[in-house]
Amino acid sequence: MEAIDFQTDFSPRYGELVEVAPGIRRIVANNPGPFTGPGTGTYIVGNGEVAVIDPGPMMPEHVEAILSGLKGEHVSHIIVTHTHTDHSPASRLLQQKTGAGIFAFGPHADLDAGALEGGVDRDFKPDFTVVDSEVIEGKDWQLQAIHTPGHCSNHLCFAISEADALFCGDQLMAWATPVILPPDGSIADYINSLKHLSTRAESTFYPTHGLPIENPKKLIAAFIQHRLDRIEQVKGALSQGVNTLTNLRKLLYKDIPSSLYAGAELSLLASLEYLEHQGLAAKTVEPSSQSQQWQWIV
Ligand SMILES: [Zn+2]
Structure with missing residues (x-):
């Protein structure tokens, strides 16, 4: 990135x-x-x-x-x-x-x-x-x-x-x-x-x-690229089978304190919603999971 x-x-x-x-x-x-x-x-x-x-x-x-x-x-x-x-x-x-x-x-x-x-x-x-x-x-x-x-x-x-x-x-x-x-x-x-x-x-x-x-135009272009790069990372993780919020957070936010877990997972959810919105991912429930954890598939 x-x-x-x-x-x-x-x-x-x-x-x-x-x-x-x-x-x-x-x-x-x-x-x-x-x-x-x-x-x-x-x-x-x-x-x-x-x-x-x-x-x-x-x-x-x-x-x-x-x-x-x-x-x-x-x-x-x-x-x-x-x-x-x-x-x-x-x-x-x-x-x-x-x-x-x-x-x-x-x-x-x-x-x-x-x-x-x-x-x-x-x-x-x-x-x-x-x-x-x-x-x-x-x-x-x-x-x-x-x-x-x-x-x-x-x-x-x-x-x-x-x-x-x-x-x-x-x-x-x-x-x-x-x-x-x-x-x-x-x-x-x-x-x-x-x-x-x-x-x-x-x-x-x-x-x-x-x-x-x-120089707002330059910063805007960089901000758009930053979001798209982040979304690509999430998409890449999904395609490797890392597809729950917890596992995505463990992979993509390695060194954060536990107090930031909820915020990091919500940020990831925003990327997942974007992928769904674009028709690039879908949400499903792991059938065998006790906690009915959501999974995303590409
Ligand atoms: Zn503010």
């Missing part, structure tokens, strides 16, 4: 509003971790009358930092890329303090997330639902929504024409590939969303986590 040229040298000043381009500021929440990298980057669009994109996790100190950074300005819109707990939960708190309306694709899809339930924000409900291509207009900015399911089925990116830039949420990041976890996540949708984004003309993408992406 060809390595992706990741950029990891990002050490944000937590809780501080930083201008990243004219009319775009960022403030990073102090919630670093394996899925959030350096932390959730909340973006502020405009000057004076502003939009806040992804207020972040339920961290009152982050909301306080946003508000003190915006002293003397007015928050007119709260915009959410998707309903994961590092992006949407602080929306209501920010709304209580500012009165701004909350804009997003919709609540989290009504699917059982099982072991990953902790990562989804079931309480989130936008005041205004936003569809693909819709334009949200502020005083001195316009954001066009782009529906990009895959990482999360309600994921939106936002293009800002004033700045030749696009806010890409968790669709792309410079330091890691995002996790795609069924049932809400889908690799087929994710690859389609990446292909759609590769047709965009904006030259800078701002991800929620980590550094800006200055």
Whole structure:
């Protein structure tokens, strides 16, 4: 598998509003971790009358930092890329303090997330639902929504024409590939969303986590290839008869701690669902198995 040229040298000043381009500021929440990298980057669009994109996790100190950074300005819109707990939960708190309306694709899809339930924000409900291509207009900015399911089925990116830039949420990041976890996540949708984004003309993408992406088309091509390579590995294992989640995990994720087994198996399930979706694998139950373990055949 060809390595992706990741950029990891990002050490944000937590809780501080930083201008990243004219009319775009960022403030990073102090919630670093394996899925959030350096932390959730909340973006502020405009000057004076502003939009806040992804207020972040339920961290009152982050909301306080946003508000003190915006002293003397007015928050007119709260915009959410998707309903994961590092992006949407602080929306209501920010709304209580500012009165701004909350804009997003919709609540989290009504699917059982099982072991990953902790990562989804079931309480989130936008005041205004936003569809693909819709334009949200502020005083001195316009954001066009782009529906990009895959990482999360309600994921939106936002293009800002004033700045030749696009806010890409968790669709792309410079330091890691995002996790795609069924049932809400889908690799087929994710690859389609990446292909759609590769047709965009904006030259800078701002991800929620980590550094800006200055050559998005190149990174998108590498991300698509990375997914397809992973799927080929899974297909290769299936054709050798390694065909249960546990055995695939033992083969393809050799050195991970047991705390990551469930996540690794869900990632594998996403690849298997993709192969099924493409008609390249089928699911069957081992007849003699006590546990009725699923098997996949190519
Ligand atoms: Zn995130």
